[in-house]
Amino acid sequence: MALLLAACGSDDAARTPDSPAAFPTDARVDYQLGAPYPPADGVTVVVRDRTAAPADGLYSVCYVNAFQTQPGESAEWPDGTLLERDGEPVVDPDWPDERLVDTSTEGTRARVVEHVAPWIRGCAASGFQAVEFDNLDTFTRTDGALSFEDNAAVAAALVAVAHDAGLAAGQKNAAEFADRLRDAAGFDFAVAEECAAYDECAAYTDVYGAHVIDIEYTDQLPRPFTQMCADEATPAATVLRDRRLSTPDAAEYAFENCPAG
16 A cells, blocks of 8 residues: 555655544535535535535535546546456446546556546645545456455545545445445545435445435435435435436426435
């Protein structure tokens, strides 16, 4: 791991880590990937893309897709950072315009960390208080080309960069690996999608307690959202959104928090 951190730049070794900004346990959350917009009254935590500005006066979480590319951004990743098999790119089967990052060797892991670390520091410089890392489970989609240990090593290095920048670091999804990822990488909180719909919220709350954000989507609710909120297994910081994460001026826009208390 020392090699990975060294790859982030010589300044890191000399800096004294700052305490990460604690994730609030009484959060009212809005999940705004895509186009940002003014949060509704009562919202205290906003998640936005790393390319967006944080929400003024609120606890802001910076989204970073650290383990596969964003659509249309594959060319921006340096040589030796994206996974190939038999000379062909390896893509996410559900998102064929997103290529998987190569964490299979010490050298590729170092290059990945070197590429992603400036994004994390940029989140801190912009005023975010935390960062969430998505697609930690790419190793489950590679037929053995990547392993849990490969991705966990990169995750640990990225969490260290986040902590050094004063950011809390969040695990995104990967419910079945929550305890192992927290132990291996040192995550501070979790961001889950549809854990209530899939009855897997306990996988996160057993590890992170109240430090869990859950996003449910209107197109896949097995029961009314009010019933989900009333279920003691559902995290208090649960938000209902439309699948496209639309802005309020769109016809499909949906936003609702579980009630406080």
